[in-house]
Amino acid sequence: MAKRKRVLSGMRPTGRLHLGHYFGALQNWLKLQEEYECFFFVADWHALTTHYEDTSSVAESTLQVAMDWLSVGLDPEKSTLFIQSSVLEHAELHVLLSMITPLSWLERVPTYKEQIENLKDRDLGTYGFLGYPLLQSADIVIYDADFVPVGEDQVPHVEVTREIVRRFHHTFCLHIDDALGLPGNAPLRKQIGDALGVDLFIPGPQHMLVELPWPECRAKLRARIVEIGFDNAMTKLSSHQGKFFRMKRVLVEPQPLLTQTPRLPGLDGRRMAKSYGNAIWLSDPPEEIRNKTRNMMTDPQRQRRTDPGRPEVCPVFSWHKLFSPPETVAWSEQGCRTAGIGCVECKKAMADNLIKWMEPIQTRRKELEANPQQVWGMLDAGGNAARTVARRTMKRVRNAIFKWDEARK
Numbered sequence: 478m479a480k481r482k483r484v485l486s487g488m489r490p491t492g493r494l495h496l497g498h499y500f501g502a503l504q505n506w507l508k509l510q511e512e513y514e515c516f517f518f519v520a521d522w523h524a525l526t527t528h529y530e531d532t533s534s535v536a537e538s539t540l541q542v543a544m545d546w547l548s549v550g551l552d553p554e555k556s557t558l559f560i561q562s563s564v565l566e567h568a569e570l571h572v573l574l575s576m577i578t579p580l581s582w583l584e585r586v587p588t589y590k591e592q593i594e595n596l597k598d599r600d601l602g603t604y605g606f607l608g609y610p611l612l613q614s615a616d617i618v619i620y621d622a623d624f625v626p627v628g629e630d631q632v633p634h635v636e637v638t639r640e641i642v643r644r645f646h647h648t649f650c651l652h653i654d655d656a657l658g659l660p661g662n663a664p665l666r667k668q669i670g671d672a673l674g675v676d677l678f679i680p681g682p683q684h685m686l687v688e689l690p691w692p693e694c695r696a697k698l699r700a701r702i703v704e705i706g707f708d709n710a711m712t713k714l715s716s717h718q719g720k721f722f723r724m725k726r727v728l729v730e731p732q733p734l735l736t737q738t739p740r741l742p743g744l745d746g747r748r749m750a751k752s753y754g755n756a757i758w759l760s761d762p763p764e765e766i767r768n769k770t771r772n773m774m775t776d777p778q779r780q781r782r783t784d785p786g787r788p789e790v791c792p793v794f795s796w797h798k799l800f801s802p803p804e805t806v807a808w809s810e811q812g813c814r815t816a817g818i819g820c821v822e823c824k825k826a827m828a829d830n831l832i833k834w835m836e837p838i839q840t841r842r843k844e845l846e847a848n849p850q851q852v853w854g855m856l857d858a859g860g861n862a863a864r865t866v867a868r869r870t871m872k873r874v875r876n877a878i879f880k881w882d883e884a885r886k
């Protein structure tokens with residue numbers, strides 16, 4: 478069976494999750510876990526990049542997030558679910574990548590400036606905050622992730638990761654012998670290889686062909702030649718003028734997996750967010766759901782029961798489309814436009830269907846709440862599985878940088 482492509486995504490430990498999280502991410506994760514090999518993690522270190530002063534709720538919030546994941550149907554048999562800080566290799570890779578990442582690359586990540594503008598009450602003048610896109614890169618790269626599910630605004634984060642991977646390869650994975658790895662150039666390769674006393678270029682699936690501009694190519698060669706003390710090589714190579722290098726592939730360049738999410742406005746019509754106080758939590762009991770939806774915003778032009786309404790601008794109708802059966806959606810639309818129904822009954826019908834939709838999620842959640850140790854155990858097991866993969870990557874990374882294997886031969 479063909480190996481499934483790998484997907485990585487994470488979520489900060491914000492505590493209980495709401496419907497916005499479900500439709501913005503979890504619904505997509507549920508689909509992805511059927512098609513890909515998925516790694517989903519609670520990003521507890523990322524939480525510190527903006528909220529380092531108060532860590533009192535991180536552990537409890539991690540548990541709440543994990544319970545919601547399991548409640549909606551993320552399956553530890555299909556996906557690896559774990560806590561970021563249980564795999565220390567993320568931090569090691571972050572440090573190593575930080576050595577080659579220009580500051581300007583981090584400063585130009587759009588969300589960096591945006592967040593500094595928007596989170597004025599936070600101390601964001603820390604190295605941790607500037608470096609968070611790099612920590613994200615380490616999170617992705619350490620699992621050889623092929624894809625990262627993102628919205629349009631997150632694409633630059635994946636792009637910076639791809640640039641860092643390329644820079645890593647160019648810095649640590651090019652060799653003079655690889656420079657001679659042109660097909661059909663075997664005699665020259667052998668001649669120089671013999672003089673150097675090394676086996677030049679072993680082709681294999683772990684290599685890729687890259688093209689460098691000649692000046693850069695020559696600079697790499699010159700540096701390597703000085704290193705190995707082979708003075709005549711430049712003469713031979715300058716007549717060659719080849720600019721293709723074989724490069725050992727140590728890390729995977731991830732691709733963004735663009736995700737379309739359905740529109741789910743909050744109770745007040747704005748984006749659903751904890752800070753706006755306009756959310757329905759996946760764990761809200763039915764009475765709470767009824768109370769909250771009773772005060773939900775509707776079409777502002779529908780002032781009286783006799784005014785016809787515009788369902789397309791009403792958040793209640795957006796919710797109907799997600800939670801109600803087609804006949805109820807049609808009833809709401811028709812009744813609204815003709816003033817045949819009132820907003821109170823329209824909201825009540827929507828709330829009934831929402832409560833029904835939430836029922837299986839909440840039943841599973843109650844079982845998990847009764848046994849939190851089971852949830853911690855699942856996260857620990859996921860951490861062990863993730864660590865196995867991360868350690869393999871780090872072995873390749875350390876060898877590429879420090880050439881431990883060569884030194885120990």
Ligand code: SF4
Nearest residue numbers: 776786791813820823
């Ligand atoms: S009838 Fe329903 S869809 Fe129309 S404005 Fe009222 S709540 Fe919204």
